Amino acid sequence: MKFFVDTADVAAIAELNDLGMVDGVTTNPSLILKSGRNILEVTKEICDLVSGPVSAEVVALQADEMIAEGRKLAAIAPNIAVKVPLTWDGLKACKVLSGEGFMVNVTLCFSANQALLAAKAGATFISPFVGRLDDINFDGLDLIADIRTIYDNYDFDTQILAASIRTVNHISDCAKIGADVITAPPAVIKSLASHVLTDKGMDQFMKDWAKTGQKIL
Numbered sequence: 001m002k003f004f005v006d007t008a009d010v011a012a013i014a015e016l017n018d019l020g021m022v023d024g025v026t027t028n029p030s031l032i033l034k035s036g037r038n039i040l041e042v043t044k045e046i047c048d049l050v051s052g053p054v055s056a057e058v059v060a061l062q063a064d065e066m067i068a069e070g071r072k073l074a075a076i077a078p079n080i081a082v083k084v085p086l087t088w089d090g091l092k093a094c095k096v097l098s099g100e101g102f103m104v105n106v107t108l109c110f111s112a113n114q115a116l117l118a119a120k121a122g123a124t125f126i127s128p129f130v131g132r133l134d135d136i137n138f139d140g141l142d143l144i145a146d147i148r149t150i151y152d153n154y155d156f157d158t159q160i161l162a163a164s165i166r167t168v169n170h171i172s173d174c175a176k177i178g179a180d181v182i183t184a185p186p187a188v189i190k191s192l193a194s195h196v197l198t199d200k201g202m203d204q205f206m207k208d209w210a211k212t213g214q215k216i217l
Contacts, residue, residue: 001175002052004161004183008035008042010049012186017050024052026105026127026163026183028083029059040076047077053125055105057083058093066093074102081105081124086114091121098122105161112146119156125181130174131164140164141173148178168192 002023005013008031016022025046032039043056056076058069070082070093081103084090094104098121105125106118110133118126128147130140147160159180165171168191174182 001179002181003189004052004055004181005189006031006163006165006183006185008032008037008046009186010042010045013046014049016186016189021189022050022052024054024081024181024183025050026055026083026161028055028057028107043073043080044076047079050079052079053081053103053105054079055081055083055107055125057107061087061089063089063092063096066090067096070097070102070104071100079103083107083127086110086118091117094118094121094123098124107163110143112143112150115143115147115158115160116150119151119154119158123158125159125161127161127163127183129164130162130170131166133164134166141170141177144174144177144179168194 003021004024004026005016005022006026007013008027013022013025035042047054056073058066060066060069066084066089073082074080082097083105084093086106086109094106098104103124105127106123107127109115109126109128115126128143133140133143144160144162151158161181161183162174162179163183165182165184165188171182
C-alpha cells in the first residue's frame, strides 16, 4: 500500500519523506489555508521534495474553468495530480485533463456509483472519504470494499486512494480490503508506530538496564 501525506506542511512532509514513508502528498484548499502559504509556491516546494504524485486541487465550479486551473496547476511540476471534485463538471474536467496526459485525482467520493463514473472518465485516483461517511453513521470501509470489487470486476486502472483517514485502524482495514493508497495527516501516520505494549516493554528494559550499571557508549 502507498502512503500519501495529507498536508501542506513542508516540514512534516520532509520528516516522513526522510524515513521513506511518503509515496505522495495530497492537499486541498483547507490545508493550503492552514499552511498560510501561496498555493503555487508551497505546491512547487512539495513537488521538489517528493518524487511521487502531489495532488493540487482546483477551486472552480465549472468544467472549462476547472480545466484551465488544472492546466496551470499541472504546469508546476511533472508529478502534479490535478484534484477535481466528483461533480458532473468535475468529471468533464477529468476526462479532458486525463486525455491530455495529466494525472487526475477525483475527490469527495461517497458512493460506488460515483467511483464507477470517475474510472470511466479516466481518473488516475478516486478519493472515497472514509471518515466523513463514518460521521453520518455509514461505514466508510464498506465503500472501499465496494469500489475494490467493481474495479477488479472490470480491470479499471483507477487507483483507490482512501481519504478522510482518522485512525490507525482505518489504515490497516483499508490495507486488508485492498485500497491502493491511503492519505492521512502526518500525526495519524506517525501513530502507526505506537503500541501500549511496546511502551511497557521499553520501560521495563530501561529499568533493568539501569540496574546493570553498564554503558554502551
